[in-house]
Amino acid sequence: MELREAIGRRRSIRFMLPYKPVEPEKIQRMLEAARIASHWGNVQSLRAVVVFKDSASPEVIQAITAPVAGFQIRLAPVVIVWYVETAAVDEQSDRLRELLKAGALGFGDDKEAALERQLIPFFTGIKERLKEPGLNEMDCGQGIAQATLMAFEQGLGTCLLGGGNTEKMRQNLGLPESARILIIQTVGYPAESPEAGGQRPRQPFESLFHMNGYGKPFPRSADVVEELHADGMLQQPAPAPWREAELEYLRQALAIKGNGLI
Numbered sequence: 098m099e100l101r102e103a104i105g106r107r108r109s110i111r112f113m114l115p116y117k118p119v120e121p122e123k124i125q126r127m128l129e130a131a132r133i134a135s136h137w138g139n140v141q142s143l144r145a146v147v148v149f150k151d152s153a154s155p156e157v158i159q160a161i162t163a164p165v166a167g168f169q170i171r172l173a174p175v176v177i178v179w180y181v182e183t184a185a186v187d188e189q190s191d192r193l194r195e196l197l198k199a200g201a202l203g204f205g206d207d208k209e210a211a212l213e214r215q216l217i218p219f220f221t222g223i224k225e226r227l228k229e230p231g232l233n234e235m236d237c238g239q240g241i242a243q244a245t246l247m248a249f250e251q252g253l254g255t256c257l258l259g260g261g262n263t264e265k266m267r268q269n270l271g272l273p274e275s276a277r278i279l280i281i282q283t284v285g286y287p288a289e290s291p292e293a294g295g296q297r298p299r300q301p302f303e304s305l306f307h308m309n310g311y312g313k314p315f316p317r318s319a320d321v322v323e324e325l326h327a328d329g330m331l332q333q334p335a336p337a338p339w340r341e342a343e344l345e346y347l348r349q350a351l352a353i354k355g356n357g358l359i
């Protein structure tokens with residue numbers, strides 16, 4: 098599948114087939130995709146604990162059980178706990194040296210000395226600030242996005258689940274204090290139809306993006322929109338006429354209690 102079609106067809110999948118295990122190779126491909134995502138200074142602070150429900154200990158499964166969207170965690174055969182390892186920032190100088198050696202950074206005979214003289218002291222001076230939420234989270238998001246597309250490409254569904262007491266989860270999972278849990282991601286084979294009711298609502302393009310200054314909407318070409326529809330990236334907006342019937346079917350088939358919101 099072309100990238101643009103994958104971007105368009107991917108949906109947050111909240112209803113998984115609980116009985117169908119996910120092959121570890123498929124999860125590995127997700128992690129491989131996350132690993133090669135860009136990261137500021139090549140710091141690579143994105144980490145994960147992957148929990149396979151069929152082989153993890155009851156304690157670990159208990160640790161990832163969140164009060165929010167509990168049914169999603171119950172249904173998903175795999176849950177990925179994505180976290181940022183802030184201690185990775187401590188090794189940033191080495192990551193910069195590697196980048197230089199790889200030919201990604203700087204040029205000229207003096208570049209190695211200049212790195213030690215200029216860039217490394219600059220970053221070392223603001224190291225603690227760089228561990229705070231900000232750049233690291235953004236880069237982790239890029240990695241998770243790549244993993245999400247990889248999951249989709251392999252026929253898997255995923256949903257990111259925020260909220261919950263991540264500090265408690267960190268302790269229960271035995272992660273170091275330098276770890277900050279970002280998000281958990283359910284992974285499984287979708288019980289929903291691939292459309293999952295259609296493309297979810299988004300704010301108007303022009304209200305989101307500007308050109309050459311704030312307040313000047315980026316002009317949206319109708320030709321490009323048409324092209325992206327033809328490529329499958331822009332799709333029928335949700336809800337499909339049969340969505341409510343599908344949701345009721347899923348609710349019954351998967352024995353979901355309550356309203357499914359929390």
Ligand SMILES: Cc1cc2nc3c(=O)[nH]c(=O)nc-3n(C[C@H](O)[C@H](O)[C@H](O)COP(=O)(O)O)c2cc1C
Nearest residue numbers: 107108109110111165166256257258259260280297
């Ligand atoms: C950082 C993040 C956190 C999210 N947290 C939750 C959540 O706690 N529960 C949930 O059901 N969906 C969660 N979602 C999924 C969004 O609600 C979803 O992206 C949105 O409904 C749009 O649907 P789509 O991804 O299919 O386009 C989260 C998404 C992101 C990116």
